[in-house]
Amino acid sequence: MTKENEFAFSIKEHIGVIAKYSTGWKKELNLVEWNGNNAKFDIRDWDPDHEHMSRGITLKKEEVKELAGLIFKFFANNKAEDSTADKEEDNVTSENLF
Numbered sequence: 001m002t003k004e005n006e007f008a009f010s011i012k013e014h015i016g017v018i019a020k021y022s023t024g025w026k027k028e029l030n031l032v033e034w035n036g037n038n039a040k041f042d043i044r045d046w047d048p049d050h051e052h053m054s055r056g057i058t059l060k061k062e063e064v065k066e067l068a069g070l071i072f073k074f075f076a077n078n079k080a081e082d083s084t085a086d087k088e089e090d091n092v093t094s095e096n097l098f
Helices: 061-077
Strands: 009-020 026-034 040-046 057-059
Touching: 040 061, 057 061
Parallel strands: none
Antiparallel strands: 009 026, 026 040, 040 057
16 A cells, blocks of 8 residues: 555656756656656656656646747747857757657
8 A cells, every 4th residue: 555645657758858957966858657647748857866856847748839839939039139049049940849
């Protein structure tokens, strides 16, 4: 019997690292199965062994597509203000986001 606050998770696919910290923890985008349910996109900080995690956010595929579109629009509309972006990042289009 499991305790009320216990849960099961399985990282089905590691998509990428968003940020690295001096502690060894990383903010990652993964596909994670929670408690045996269908995998969802998941953004959160993980320890190096993926045994401990911070609070995070899980998103369905449709929600990730909507988020990606919003981010693309934001950077497209604020291109002049983003003077720190390199040339490769400026070439992002909605076609290669999906």
